[in-house]
Every structure is written in C-alpha cells, then in structure tokens.
Amino acid sequence: MADAPVLTVDLSLEAPPPEGFVERIRAEALDLLAAGEVEKAQNVLAEASRLEQIGPRETMRPMNADELKQRDTDQQAAADQLTVDRKRAAGGLRAKRDRWLAQTDALFLPDASLPTDMPQALKDAINANRPAWAKFRQALRDYPSTVTDPLAPPDFPQPPASPALILS
C-alpha cells in the first residue's frame, strides 16, 4: 500500500473566501453600478478579483524522507507501548478474575463449610445453586485463555443471579 500523504495547512496564508462569496459581491458591485456608485463598485470588483486569486492553504503532499523515517520510529514506539498496555490490561483482567474467585472461595470450594450463623435461606440458596456457581467459577478460571486482545476483551463471566452476591 502506498504511503498516505500529509495534509498540511499554513495558517499564515490568507484563507480563500467561502464558496459563492466572490459571485455575491460581484452581484453587489452591479447593484452599486446601477445606483451610480462607480468608485465603490470598482473597489468591490477589485476585491473580488483579488479574492479569486487566493489559492487553498491546505495541501496534500507526500511524506518527505525525514517524515517517513520519523513515521517508522513512531510506529515502532507505538507498537512497544501497545505491548506494555496489553500486559497492563491483561494484569487488570487477571486481577479481577482472581478477586472474584477469592471472594467466592469461602462459599463455593468443594470442602467449604458454610458459617453456622449464616441465615438458613442463604444456605439453601447457595446449596441449590452450587452447580451454576461451579460453572461460573470454572468460567473465571478459563477466562484468561479466552482473551486474545486484553485491550478488547471478551465478556467477563457473570455470577449467577442467586444468591445475589456482590463481587467487586
């Protein structure tokens, strides 16, 4: 693929008038002529001619050798930065996965015993939903292997609705 050009603008140059502006003031000059204002009409026509000569301030030009070299340097630096960012993002996802597993260990590890003072309704909800929570916890364990780009990760596994535990 050919290198794309650079869009460059020099703001020290006068901007060309908006589209239709020159035609509009030429029409106004005709009105001035009709009204006998010859000198004003000539001034307006001279300004119209001047404005007409103004070229665009923007140019699309090919990158020069320095810019091409700098572009390559920039893109390598960006690629290096992306690697760092991906590692950081992967670390964040893994940390969340680890937190959620740790927060559910006490209730859903196979050998976990529920606290004696836990309300019976909650114990019942936990016991009734153990398969769903086991599946969720397995999905958490598997999650890192499903991530191909940590900066655009797949949906994070969501906990079962019951019991409604708040994971953070």
Place this chain on the structure above:
Amino acid sequence: MPYVAVPDHLAGDVFTLANWQTHIEGNLNAGVERPLFDSGILGVAAASVDITSIPATFAHLRLVAVARGDTAATTTDLRMRFNNDTAASYFDAVGQDTDVAHSTSGNFTAVSSMICGRLSAATAIAGYPGVVVIDIPGYAGTTFTKGFVSQSYNFVTNGTGGEFVRVHGGTWNGNAAVNRITLFPNAGNFAAGSRVTLYGMGGM
C-alpha cells in the same frame, strides 16, 4: 487582544472605520472563538494533519477531531506533537473506562509524542469514528511549558468492552509558543471521512 464590547446603536453610538477595525477585525482575529482551520471531510486517507504558522493572537486553542484509523485493528491511539519537536520532550497520562474495566496508563519518562485520544480503526464496527476534543490552554505563552487536556470516546463493537471513554493529559517540555501542531494515528493513517478542526479561543 481581549474582546471589546460592540458599540450600542440604541445608545447613539456610531459605527466608524475605527469601530470596524476594533470590533469586527480585532474581535474576530483575537477576541472571540473562531475556527482557524477545518480539514473538511477527508476525501482520501492522510498520514497526518500538520497545522503550521498558528498565530499567537488567541488565549487558548481547541482541536476537535472526528476520525477513524485505517490500520488493521479495532482501535488506534491519536498522537500529537508541538512545533515539530520529535525529540523525547513529552509526557502523557491516560485514564480509560470501558464497561469492563477502569485502567490508567501514561508515559512518565519523556517520549517523542503525546497520546491525546483514541480512534476506532479498520476492524471496528463500520462507520463508527472516534470523537476527540483537545484543549491547549495558554498555548502562546512563553513562561511555562505547554500542556493539554482532552477527552475521547470511540465505539468498536457491540458487546462488553466495546466502547472506550478516555481522559488524557500531557505536557510538552517547551516554553516557546505553540505555532505548529501535528496529529497522527499511532499506526496507519487517518481514514477518508475523518475531520480535524482547530479553533482559537479568546481571552477576556
């Protein structure tokens, strides 16, 4: 030059040539916000947008970009350079939120350009750009180094983690007035359809 109140014809003020120069030319050239440059909608891809000879007559600058990258990725960062300084003269910091995670990153040792936004790129869902607003306060001063703050949003896919909201900040280790700004994607080019506008903002 600060904004000067326009004469009130109801109070009997007469609009003279001097009034024209002060209240029309002066205010428009320096005192009020106005676009200095608008790329229009790019008809073809561009590697960068290079705005030169920025007048020092405003208090602050604002850049607005609606842009997409053409690199084969879902996103690409938008980078910025002042006065064509390609040395390691910049620092930047990024806070990012998606519906999945909050994260931060930054360059706390000097690098050669500043990340100032995030754009959707070629493999993002079609038609969705990144939108970026960058403010450069006091760009024409010569006492302090020059900083920027910006916000960006881009949408890359339906589903979790598919959109990015970011806040950016950065510094250029230069005390000179900023008279040139170069914007370019991290990788690849600005895709056709992108647009960059530069505004000058007046002071009071």
